[in-house]
Amino acid sequence: MNNSVRPRVFVTRDMPQPAIDRLKEFAYVDLWPAFPAPEKHELLYHVSQADALLCMLSDPIDEEVMAAGKKLRVIANYAVGYDNIDVAAATRRNIAVTNTPDVLTETTADMAFTLLMAAARNLIAADRFTRDGFWIAWHPLVLLGHDVSGATLGIVGLGRIGQAVARRARGFGMRILYTSRHRNPAAEAELGVEYCSLEELLQQSDYVSLHTPLMPETHHLIGAKELQLMKPTAILINTSRGNVVDQEALTAALQDGTIGGAGLDVFKEEPISPDDPLLELSNVVVAPHIGSATIETRTKMGMMAAENIKAVLEGRRPPNLVNKDLYSSPSK
Structure with a gap:
């Protein structure tokens, strides 16, 4: 034609x-x-x-x-x-x-868990440490991270991707909490997840993974108040939308030790500016929005x-x- x-x-x-x-x-x-x-x-x-x-x-x-x-x-x-x-x-x-x-449910869930593992075990810092020649001897206190197996994972938004993340977490023997607009008894029975409020989830979780769409009611769902509720060792994972998190508040929380770390694939503005203070922090794993990149x-x-x-x-x-x-x- x-x-x-x-x-x-x-x-x-x-x-x-x-x-x-x-x-x-x-x-x-x-x-x-x-x-x-x-x-x-x-x-x-x-x-x-x-x-x-x-x-x-x-x-x-x-x-x-x-x-x-x-x-x-x-x-x-x-x-x-x-x-x-x-x-x-x-x-x-x-x-x-x-x-x-x-079509991107499983791939994005893989990415969320990749960020979780990388942040938990200081993988990016360990890579740099090795490449830059600082590995001169094995030492018991070098690059200590946190266990994933047996830890508590909080999932915010138990849609398709949230449920896929929960299935992965079961393989690590994690306790899984979730909060969502609607309670999901079928998923609770199938995946062994526990429903709770956002506040309870943030207080109890070692890792918090965000899987909620960006809507007016979820804009800055995680802000300074919510970050204060989290454990000082907790790690926040975001593969949903950047503006679900107040990025300035997150940066401050990571700087002052309010939370332990973060794994981020999305940001308030994309691409993120190379001068953004978030990128200066060693307790953050960042990726350029590649959740579906297979x-x-x-x-x-x-x-x-x-x-x-x-x-x-x-x-x-x-x-x-x-x-x-x-x-x-x-x-x-």
Whole structure:
């Protein structure tokens, strides 16, 4: 089919080739070539020509972007979350918004537990210690960390990823507490997790892992008050959204020993500034938002986004629709 009559999809970052190939089967693909995200004026230009937009969680898709997309019919977010998109504005403009749920559950849970283990055992500091030539002898007091086996893990948000983290924690013989918007008796029976309030969880846990979506009620859910409730040896893990935590309060708590450490894959602003004081701290393990960064998972995410786009362009309800009011029935 001639490109001039094919629908046009603007993809804001390169992704695994199978997903690009799938898009090319039914559309002309306008792929952003640079490593950094397109700036606002560049995004507006490319969206103005697009029938579909495949964007990343770091791309702010607001009313201005949608207004530029005169032909825009679908915004496919390459993520589970979609707080970067003004969904209400999209709905008003009859633009479908889709996401990529389920496929990154296990991968993100792996990352959360990786951060937990690395922070607990001072792995990053140990790596530097060894590479920098400080390992001149074995010593009983060098790089002491804390046990994970038998410790208490508090999970904030027992959704799919939270439950996947709980399954991993069971293998370490951990006591598992959880708090969530809704109590989950089925998960309690299956995973042996114990329900409690956020305050109780913070007071009792050796490790706290955050798995709640970012919403108005979860913005800065963990702030100075909550950090004060935690044990001075406790470690906070965040693979959810950066603004679930008050980053300034966390930095202060890590600086003054209010808590023992943190493992972070997400931040209030991404990318985090190299000058951020958080990065000066030795009791923090940081990663550049790579919770879903495996070849297998990122490929599945791309394929799912492509199928969502294809469905909308063909006049069908996409499999992973966020603004469900656009379609009066599942068959639409």
